[in-house]
Amino acid sequence: MTPAGRAAAAIELLASIAAGADPADIIITEYFRRRRYAGSGDRRAVRESVYEVLRNLALFKWRVGEAGGDSSDARAWLIAVFATGDTGDLAAIFSGGQFGPAPLNDDEGAMVERLRTQASTPPPRWVRLNCPEWLLERFDRAFPQTSDAEVDALNSLAPVDLRVNSLRSTREKVQAFLLEEGHAVMATPLSPTGLRAQGWLPLANTKAFKDGLVEIQDESSQLLASVVNAQPGERVADLCAGAGGKTLALAAMMKNKGEIIAADVSASRLRRMTPRLQRAGVTIAHTTTIEASALADAIEPVDRVLIDAPCTGTGAWRRHPEARWHLTPERLAEDVATQLGLLRDGARLLRPGGWLIYATCSLLPEENEEQAAAFLNDHPEFQRVPAEQYLSDDQLTATGLGADGDLHLSPARNDTDGVFAVVFEKAA
Numbered sequence: 001m002t003p004a005g006r007a008a009a010a011i012e013l014l015a016s017i018a019a020g021a022d023p024a025d026i027i028i029t030e031y032f033r034r035r036r037y038a039g040s041g042d043r044r045a046v047r048e049s050v051y052e053v054l055r056n057l058a059l060f061k062w063r064v065g066e067a068g069g070d071s072s073d074a075r076a077w078l079i080a081v082f083a084t085g086d087t088g089d090l091a092a093i094f095s096g097g098q099f100g101p102a103p104l105n106d107d108e109g110a111m112v113e114r115l116r117t118q119a120s121t122p123p124p125r126w127v128r129l130n131c132p133e134w135l136l137e138r139f140d141r142a143f144p145q146t147s148d149a150e151v152d153a154l155n156s157l158a159p160v161d162l163r164v165n166s167l168r169s170t171r172e173k174v175q176a177f178l179l180e181e182g183h184a185v186m187a188t189p190l191s192p193t194g195l196r197a198q199g200w201l202p203l204a205n206t207k208a209f210k211d212g213l214v215e216i217q218d219e220s221s222q223l224l225a226s227v228v229n230a231q232p233g234e235r236v237a238d239l240c241a242g243a244g245g246k247t248l249a250l251a252a253m254m255k256n257k258g259e260i261i262a263a264d265v266s267a268s269r270l271r272r273m274t275p276r277l278q279r280a281g282v283t284i285a286h287t288t289t290i291e292a293s294a295l296a297d298a299i300e301p302v303d304r305v306l307i308d309a310p311c312t313g314t315g316a317w318r319r320h321p322e323a324r325w326h327l328t329p330e331r332l333a334e335d336v337a338t339q340l341g342l343l344r345d346g347a348r349l350l351r352p353g354g355w356l357i358y359a360t361c362s363l364l365p366e367e368n369e370e371q372a373a374a375f376l377n378d379h380p381e382f383q384r385v386p387a388e389q390y391l392s393d394d395q396l397t398a399t400g401l402g403a404d405g406d407l408h409l410s411p412a413r414n415d416t417d418g419v420f421a422v423v424f425e426k427a428a
């Protein structure tokens with residue numbers, strides 16, 4: 001593809017992503033699946049320029065609007081990229097050549113003129129932080145002293161974290177195998193099974209992956225297995241198991257002994273778990289679409305219930321920078337209501353003395369601390385388990401958590417996704 005062809009592809013993709021039907025990574029993968037002529041270099045270049053815009057979308061929209069353009073127009077965002085940066089020659093890209101974008105019209109030409117000459121006014125806070133204004137108040141509540149740093153870190157690039165499958169190998173061995181294949185990775189600080197690559201890593205092509213030694217998983221998600229603390233031989237209900245990221249980590253921690261009931265309302269996500277279980281050599285997990293509300297009548301009480309709850313995903317914005325613009329107060333309210341129902345149903349599944357682990361990849365108080373407080377208020381038979389009972393001293397120090405706290409991780413403090421987890425014990 002020519003540079004102009006890549007720019008045209010980026011505009012097309014940004015317009016689809018802004019329409020919001022699917023996450024950006026899925027839209028991009030699907031786009032190139034239908035365009036086999038694009039080489040790997042083209043794909044990477046287009047992907048990078050799309051994400052560059054998405055990570056700074058508020059600023060591009062604001063600049064375009066200030067310069068009199070249409071701030072909702074993906075083409076205008078890319079014009080602003082070329083007009084204000086050193087990415088390439090605007091006139092050469094928008095020349096109307098074959099496969100490239102059409103030449104600038106008069107309005108766009110005037111916008112470029114203003115973008116280049118207008119004295120720049122300082123952008124407002126929500127633009128600077130690339131965060132919808134209605135959410136800033138919530139981040140301020142979650143982080144009264146440090147919300148700017150916390151929100152800003154959500155715009156950074158996430159590392160690629162891997163979880164070593166301890167059923168099949170060790171961290172040191174997998175690190176060496178990957179190096180043999182030309183991929184340098186280093187041990188992560190919080191998870192004993194974690195490896196981290198800075199930048200791009202085509203994991204699916206590696207032998208280590210094909211042999212089931214390693215999976216992609218953010219370190220914060222790996223740490224959730226420690227929080228659940230399931231022992232070999234126990235029975236665990238993973239109520240929102242999805243495609244099985246946590247199920248796999250739990251099974252490895254349980255040394256593939258015991259039982260994991262992996263439930264989810266989405267049959268298609270559960271189906272994606274099956275080959276992953278096989279590759280990893282996990283035999284103790286079985287999947288079910290029985291709703292959490294009906295599960296208590298279908299299974300014997302379990303030792304642990306994990307609710308890896310559906311949530312706004314604000315803690316994972318580094319990986320899905322577009323998601324912030326698709327979130328609405330209504331969607332947040334729906335998630336909070338679903339979480340409340342799952343907590344209520346999960347509580348019924350536990351044996352006396354069992355642990356209920358509630359987790360989100362959100363940083364918003366109504367999905368985290370406020371949800372935990374409401375649960376304890378409505379369920380006096382439960383009490384909070386302090387972090388020192390499930391994290392080691394080293395993990396407590398490395399995470400910066402107090403021994404008495406819950407799990408709170410964030411990109412700003414831990415270079416992980418933003419994750420919250422709290423553990424409740426049912427009275428014996």
Ligand SMILES: C[S@@+](CC[C@H](N)C(=O)[O-])C[C@H]1O[C@@H](n2cnc3c(N)ncnc32)[C@H](O)[C@@H]1O
Pocket residue numbers: 239240241242243244245246247263264265266269291292308309310311338342
């Ligand atoms: C955060 S994701 C889980 C990710 C998964 N645990 C993993 O580690 O890969 C949340 C999951 O909750 C599921 N879900 C949404 N509403 C649900 C409900 N009412 N009951 C059970 N699962 C639900 C979604 O289908 C989704 O797979």
